[in-house]
Amino acid sequence: MLRVLEINEPEALSHVRGNWQRLWEATQDATFFQTLEWLQIYWKHFREDKKLRVLLVLDDQRLVGVVPLVVVNESTRLGNMRVLTYPLSDWGTHFSLLAADPQVTLRRALQHIQETPRDWDMLDFRWLAESDLELNLTAGAMADAGYSADQGVWNETVLIDFEGTWDEYLRARSPKLRSDIRRNLKRFEQTNRVTLERYRPQGKLVGDCDPRWDLFRQATRIAEQSWQGHSTTGTTISHRAIRSYIKDCHIAATELGMLDLAILYFEDRPVGFCYNYVSDGRVFGLRRGDAPEARHHGLGTVLTAMLIRDSFDRSDKHLDMGPGSFEAKRRWMTRIATVGRMTHYPLVAPRVQLLRLKHWWKACCDRKSGRLQAVASSKSTVS
Structure with missing residues (x-):
């Protein structure tokens, strides 16, 4: 039976440093931004108006997964929104939980979130890799835990495959x-x-x-x-x-x-x-x-x-040149990768439902303007 221990101060994570590293090594395509060292630095410098929620998933006494989350206050035209998301803050392009079995780990972490008082208005898993979207990893875990999930595009990034x-x-x-x-x-x-x-x-x-x-x-x-x-x-x-x-x-x-x-x-x-x-x-x-x-x-x-x-x-293996400036990077790249998001908009939050409509309308406009088709065309051209 999996259980979850929630940590809200990064100093309390020092005792799991070795196990965190073990899970980092077991996580596919883990980056510098998923290390405990980076999380502690991030929190040291950018903790204002945020709440840390690191979910440690344990099987008996063995740590089998880490889900680093943060509640961020974001300003929108509909007012301030409390967003529960990963702590990357666009310093990188991809982020994920740490686990050998990520879907099972995320499902248990989401169940824990359901069982605790809601301190967020919107649940938004950003910076998802294309493999996550293709395998239905985050979406599947959200559905298994009872959350509706709207798939979207957070960004696109330019890559050079070596x-x-x-x-x-x-x-x-x-x-x-x-x-x-x-x-x-x-x-x-x-x-x-x-x-x-x-x-x-x-x-x-x-x-x-x-x-x-x-x-x-x-x-x-x-x-x-x-x-x-x-x-x-x-x-x-x-x-x-x-x-x-x-x-x-x-x-x-x-x-x-x-x-x-x-x-x-x-x-x-x-x-x-x-x-x-x-x-x-x-x-x-x-x-x-x-x-x-x-x-x-x-x-x-x-x-x-x-x-x-x-x-x-x-x-x-590859160089991730990051999002933006596509025209300057196009001649160097071998492909464009979609950076995805999975968002849950609670029905009990009317303002969040309005935000959901706004996101839906933006996606429709992107399709109508051809922006997403242009990205898809670029992918097929350079692959």
Whole structure:
């Protein structure tokens, strides 16, 4: 008989750190954002107006699943809504519970949510992978627990699959991009004017956890010189509002062996960076930037090409370039992946039902405008 223990303070999770790691390793395609280290950092910096609800699912005394949830206060045109969801907050593109048997674990966790006082207006599982949607994992668990589930699209993300070789990938690009890459690599790399330093430590367990603050500072300075230095979103690595969060994540990712930081040098000067997280060959591009000097010489293409070629050499699996800026990323990508959501709108909450109609109408407009068809077309074109 499975039972659930709910934890509301991250400090209380320290005693399950080893079991959390065991479940992380058993979870398909788990990322840096599903580690206990990241959750504790996230809560340290962004806990305001939120309630943490981490559900530990136990079989007798053995931990068999972890469902990290958070109640977030979100402002909508219909007023403030309390949303029970995963704690990713769009720092990454995918999230899931941790378990060897995720559907059974999620079903039991949802039953626990039913049995406790409702402190939320809407249950919204966001950042779901395509495999989750295809296997009916979250939707099935919600139905088994007695929740209605409306499927939707939260976002789309651009991926580069590192299948085959660099030369095969290059031949599949457009003639113009292929020509640009070859010309620029010959112009800069073969004359030793550009070099790429890619730092990927193996982690604290093997004694390879130097944070390389020199590279971090170079990336931050480049970000300040790029468009990110003028951004008001507060989500760039150079933004003071989140710099301490990024630094804490930098240390944690280094110690876990999940940091992937690349700096492009032009005539020995740092002019471009890619700041990534990596786990089991799956690379997630958090941020990238180019100094004005790099843009002047057209080195953005060189940075991306050298990074991709290096990933082929390392036998990486894929690079998630993140959502947005599809036109700029289209020429590099091999596919677009849907980021799904499963939402439960309680019948007893009239405002939430109005929000459900709004979401339904937006989905209809997307279909009518052809946005989703364009995404589907892009998928078929590049697959």
